[in-house]
Amino acid sequence: MSKHILVDGLFIYPTPIGCYYAVSSLIDDDARNFINQLLKQPRTPVLDINTLKGLMNVESEKDAIELLHYCQKKGWVQGVKDSIESPTGLLDKILPSLLDNISETGNVLLSDAQGFHLACSGFTNEIAEQLSAISAEIETIHKRRIDMLVNNLTIDSHAWAIVDAFGSSQLGFWPLFIGNSQFVITISGIPHFNRPDFVTLIWALSTRYQQI
Amino acid sequence: MLQSFSLFETENEISPAFIESDQNFMVEKVLWTTTIKENNDLYTQIVFKVLRNPNHLMSHIQRIYVAYTWKMNAPLYAALIDLLLVLDGKGKQLSNRMIFMTRSLLSDQQYQILTEYLKTQKTDLLPENKFTVLTKGLVGSPVLLVEENT
Numbered sequence: 116m117s118k119h120i121l122v123d124g125l126f127i128y129p130t131p132i133g134c135y136y137a138v139s140s141l142i143d144d145d146a147r148n149f150i151n152q153l154l155k156q157p158r159t160p161v162l163d164i165n166t167l168k169g170l171m172n173v174e175s176e177k178d179a180i181e182l183l184h185y186c187q188k189k190g191w192v193q194g195v196k197d198s199i200e201s202p203t204g205l206l207d208k209i210l211p212s213l214l215d216n217i218s219e220t221g222n223v224l225l226s227d228a229q230g231f232h233l234a235c236s237g238f239t240n241e242i243a244e245q246l247s248a249i250s251a252e253i254e255t256i257h258k259r260r261i262d263m264l265v266n267n268l269t270i271d272s273h274a275w276a277i278v279d280a281f282g283s284s285q286l287g288f289w290p291l292f293i294g295n296s297q298f299v300i301t302i303s304g305i306p307h308f309n310r311p312d313f314v315t316l317i318w319a320l321s322t323r324y325q326q327i
Numbered sequence: 328m329l330q331s332f333s334l335f336e337t338e339n340e341i342s343p344a345f346i347e348s349d350q351n352f353m354v355e356k357v358l359w360t361t362t363i364k365e366n367n368d369l370y371t372q373i374v375f376k377v378l379r380n381p382n383h384l385m386s387h388i389q390r391i392y393v394a395y396t397w398k399m400n401a402p403l404y405a406a407l408i409d410l411l412l413v414l415d416g417k418g419k420q421l422s423n424r425m426i427f428m429t430r431s432l433l434s435d436q437q438y439q440i441l442t443e444y445l446k447t448q449k450t451d452l453l454p455e456n457k458f459t460v461l462t463k464g465l466v467g468s469p470v471l472l473v474e475e476n477t
Contacts, residue, residue, distance in 0.1 A: 119472040127471065131464040162471055184472055195467035219371070219458060283375040305374055307457065309464045 119180050125194030126159035127166075133191030134317040135308050138291045139273065145171065146186055153192075154321035159199045202319040209319060210234035214300075216312035222303035226250050227296070237303070250288045250299040257290075291317070294325035352388045369393060370402065378460055381413055384421070395429050403429060404437045405458030411441070412461050416448045 129137065129150050137150035152170045153160070160166045167179040186192045202209055214223040215236040222237035230251030235243040253275045257264075264270045276284035287306060291298040298320065307313075354373065370393050376386040387410040394403035407429065411422055426433075426441045433441070444452050455462035463469075 117474045117476045120475050122468070122471055122473060125468065125471060128467055130469075180472065187469065187471055190463060190469060192471060193465050193467040193469050194471045216457060219374075220367075281372065281375065283372060304371055305378075305460065307460070309460065309462055310455075310457070311464045311466050313464065 119184055121162055121164065121167075121180075121183075122194060125162040125196065126198045127153060127162050127170075128159045128193050128195045128199060129153050129314055129317075130190055130193050131309050131311065131313045133186065133189075134314050136189075136191055138293055138317055138321075139289070140271065141292050142271075145182055146189070146191065148172070149182060149186065150191060151321070151325065154318050155325045157201050157322065159195060161198070162194055201322045202315050206319065206323065207234055210316065211236045213312045213316040213319070217300075217307045217310050217316065218302045218304060219307060220304040224250075224301040226299050226301065228254055228290075228299065233298070246286075246301050247299075250301055253288050254290060254297070254299065291320070293317070293320050296320075296324040349383070349385050352385065352392045354389050354393070370397070370399065374460060377409065381409075381461055384410075384413075384418075387413065388425075391425055391429065395432055398432060400432055400434070400437075401456055402458045403432055404441075405456050405460070407433075407441055408453050408455060408459050409461040411444060411453060412450065419445070 133150050134154070137147050137154065140147070149171050152172075160170065164176050164179060167183060168174070168176070171179050171182050173179050173182070183192070210225060211234055214225060214234060215221045217223060218237075220237065223235070224232055224238055224243050224246050225234045226232040226243075226247035228251060230248045232243045232247040238246065257273060257275065261273075274287060274289045276287040279285055284306070285303070287302050289300045289302070289306070289308075291300060354369065370390070373386060373390045373393055376383070377390055380386065387406065390406040391403065391410065393399075394406050407425060410425060414422055422445060426438070426445065430438055440452065440454065444450075453462075455464065
């Protein structure tokens with residue numbers, strides 16, 4: 116018989132894919148809630164059973180271990196040896212360099228659901244404003260058609276893209292659902308959500324826009 | 328017969344092929360696109376090919392070929408890292424050949440990292456860069472729970 120035990124001396128930190136999972140949909144599930152709780156913390160929490168139970172909002176040790184095991188299997192969480200503090204400072208100071216690192220071309224824009232751009236890398240101001248407006252319009256269309264997309268076509272992604280003849284994205288729009296706020300990341304070319312900077316970006320937004 | 332001085336030399340002359348080709352590493356054309364703004368367009372198409380089917384080795388070779396030919400240092404290093412991750416310790420001859428023959432374009436540090444990996448096969452010794460697409464972006468250990476027999 117075997118049982119799972121926690122590794123000593125680690126702090127829990129979401130992975131880029133875990134962050135993407137957490138903020139790419141509004142559907143409520145235990146794993147998504149757990150990662151979102153991690154992203155609300157001002158620093159990476161220590162890996163112990165009581166902390167886990169609190170973050171996961173579960174009573175039993177068994178449930179906490181099972182959920183952590185599931186997240187580990189999915190590659191959504193990782194353990195770091197030293198605690199990391201959430202990004203501090205003004206968003207408009209820290210966001211542009213983070214955005215730059217999640218795209219190959221460096222052309223990235225972060226805007227809100229109303230079509231106002233919050234931070235930008237690479238695009239000119241004028242283009243950024245136009246793209247922010249487009250992203251808001253796409254979001255309106257998506258909301259209007261989401262039932263058909265999910266129920267009839269079983270497409271549960273919220274992202275939209277302008278594609279070339281091969282179906283490759285020339286310009287992509289990825290909504291981020293953070294607390295009650297919604298943002299859109301617009302990327303020209305190949306997106307790199309697999310970068311550690313994506314975690315920092317989501318953490319920076321979550322600590323400011325998610326209610327604890 | 329293969330020539331030792333060139334990475335992609337073959338005994339037969341190979342015509343440059345379209346990006347969709349899975350037979351030829353030497354892709355130079357993008358069908359359906361009337362204008363190619365710059366080399367980056369072709370490189371981008373190949374990276375999307377790698378993303379769509381990460382286990383398709385020909386796409387990796389095409390990516391390395393394009394990055395090497397156009398002297399794109401950071402993308403070349405990223406292409407090699409992504410290839411090594413997909414091979415996961417297998418295909419040692421292919422890995423060796425790709426690294427040793429692109430050495431002229433790699434920095435000393437990049438070359439050292441890649442050759443060290445060939446010896447140890449430890450993926451945590453493979454630092455990613457901005458252009459890697461198959462890395463997971465981990466800064467810690469993926470293992471938080473271990474199994475213990477009781």
